[in-house]
Amino acid sequence: MAGGGAAGFFAAITCAQAAPGTAVTLLEKGPQFLAKVRISGGGRCNVTHACFEAREFAAHYPRGEQALIAPFKSFQASDTVAWFESRGVKLKMERDGRMFPTTDSSQTIIDCLLGLARAAGVKLILNRAVEGVTRRPEGTFELRLSDGGALECDRLLLATGGCRVPALGQLAVSLGHTLEPPVPSLFTFRLETPWVRELAGVSVEAVEASVPGTGLRERGALLLTHWGLSGPVILRLSAWGARELHGLDYRFPLRLNWLPHLGAEALAAELQSRRDSQPARFVMNTPVAPLTARLWERLARAAGIPGDTRWAALSRAARHQLVQQLLHTELQVTGKNLNKDEFVTCGGVRLSEVSFKTMESRICPGLHFAGELLDIDGLTGGFNFQAAWTTGWLAGQAMAGASRQTNATASN
Numbered sequence: 001m002a003g004g005g006a007a008g009f010f011a012a013i014t015c016a017q018a019a020p021g022t023a024v025t026l027l028e029k030g031p032q033f034l035a036k037v038r039i040s041g042g043g044r045c046n047v048t049h050a051c052f053e054a055r056e057f058a059a060h061y062p063r064g065e066q067a068l069i070a071p072f073k074s075f076q077a078s079d080t081v082a083w084f085e086s087r088g089v090k091l092k093m094e095r096d097g098r099m100f101p102t103t104d105s106s107q108t109i110i111d112c113l114l115g116l117a118r119a120a121g122v123k124l125i126l127n128r129a130v131e132g133v134t135r136r137p138e139g140t141f142e143l144r145l146s147d148g149g150a151l152e153c154d155r156l157l158l159a160t161g162g163c164r165v166p167a168l169g170q171l172a173v174s175l176g177h178t179l180e181p182p183v184p185s186l187f188t189f190r191l192e193t194p195w196v197r198e199l200a201g202v203s204v205e206a207v208e209a210s211v212p213g214t215g216l217r218e219r220g221a222l223l224l225t226h227w228g229l230s231g232p233v234i235l236r237l238s239a240w241g242a243r244e245l246h247g248l249d250y251r252f253p254l255r256l257n258w259l260p261h262l263g264a265e266a267l268a269a270e271l272q273s274r275r276d277s278q279p280a281r282f283v284m285n286t287p288v289a290p291l292t293a294r295l296w297e298r299l300a301r302a303a304g305i306p307g308d309t310r311w312a313a314l315s316r317a318a319r320h321q322l323v324q325q326l327l328h329t330e331l332q333v334t335g336k337n338l339n340k341d342e343f344v345t346c347g348g349v350r351l352s353e354v355s356f357k358t359m360e361s362r363i364c365p366g367l368h369f370a371g372e373l374l375d376i377d378g379l380t381g382g383f384n385f386q387a388a389w390t391t392g393w394l395a396g397q398a399m400a401g402a403s404r405q406t407n408a409t410a411s412n
């Protein structure tokens with residue numbers, strides 16, 4: 001197994017437990033195992049998401065949705081919860097559905113996976129990269145290792161993680177696979193608009209964000225920051241639009257509807273009723289809920305309304321401008337920032353080249369894949385680890401099955 005991350009460990013443990021006696025070796029090029037698990041979820045490791053229906057769960061993957069439905073029917077979030085619980089790690093659910101170990105520490109997950117791998121007899125090797133692979137005519141693999149050594153195996157799992165640069169997918173390519181070009185997913189938007197930056201720290205519970213000229217449209221919480229815009233709605237837009245926004249060089253207009261629960265007519269009626277019921281009050285001092293006073297004031301100014309305007313003096317044209325501003329603010333995005341808590345790579349090994357029953361290559365028999373090396377990426381919330389657990393579990397089961405078959409044939 002190449003790659004000592006979540007997917008590699010899950011596959012190695014599954015294989016070693018399902019086919020005791022099989023020699024399983026896990027090679028990690030870095031100085032520590034499970035390095036991303038350690039830093040994940042702000043050090044708490046968001047292991048999975050409390051959504052227990054395969055199709056619904058799969059709908060959280062901008063890349064991989066269709067391919068993952070069947071795998072989730074075999075091993076989904078409830079299986080992950082049961083898997084960890086039966087091995088002594090309890091998970092808890094937060095209000096938004098994210099699931100963490102009850103200890104709130106990713107070390108709990110690391111200790112569990114390392115302990116299980118050792119107990120199952122997995123040979124764990126650090127600081128050893130697989131640098132090249134040759135498939136022999138008889139079907140075995142010869143691995144060239146970074147220390148100059150070599151290793152032979154009947155089956156090979158590549159679980160080397162997201163290929164942020166194409167070079168990281170070269171092992172798969174050398175065995176005949178195609179890489180979907182890598183681009184970032186889960187990033188936040190940079191904006192130069194001064195009033196947005198001045199409102200850093202302000203959040204709005206539900207806005208609708210869309211990118212004109214594309215089909216991208218999402219709803220959710222928005223956070224204004226000192227560099228631009230962040231929050232779940234922006235991360236979702238960045239994930240679903242990873243390829244399109246890359247194609248636009250991350251420079252595009254962004255439209256925001258600050259009050260998506262109100263239509264244009266309802267909002268116009270709300271403004272009219274303010275004019276009737278509180279004519280003497282300043283427009284700036286009477287925000288429409290749930291917008292905060294500071295944000296309201298900025299939006300009213302952006303609509304061209306002077307600070308000393310009272311509701312009674314707000315002309316029909318100005319009211320129209322305000323409605324437009326509240327429902328269709330148009331801002332210019334000038335770049336991206338990667339989200340510091342979680343980012344994944346969109347792109348990787350082409351999914352049509354892999355069987356999602358066994359995670360085995362359709363091109364190179366005996367070669368399996370798991371985790372982010374595949375062209376699969378999910379939204380934030382535990383979906384990326386669940387893809388690693390599920391694909392790792394399927395690969396481990398299939399590799400164990402093949403090993404049992406080989407042993408049975410040999411003993412006949």
Ligand SMILES: Cc1cc2nc3c(=O)[nH]c(=O)nc-3n(C[C@H](O)[C@H](O)[C@H](O)COP(=O)(O)OP(=O)(O)OC[C@H]3O[C@@H](n4cnc5c(N)ncnc54)[C@H](O)[C@@H]3O)c2cc1C
Nearest residue numbers: 003005006007029040041046129130161371372382384385
């Ligand atoms: C900061 C951060 C926080 C995150 N938080 C969350 C979260 O809370 N929840 C969630 O669901 N997702 C989270 N993610 C995403 C999640 O970490 C990844 O999707 C997941 O780790 C992918 O697992 P993997 O095993 O496929 O790859 P990785 O975890 O990247 O592991 C691959 C391993 O392979 C090794 N390797 C690479 N090439 C070779 C080679 N040639 N030979 C040997 N070894 C090699 C690498 O060194 C690495 O250790 C986060 C990501 C980041 C960056």
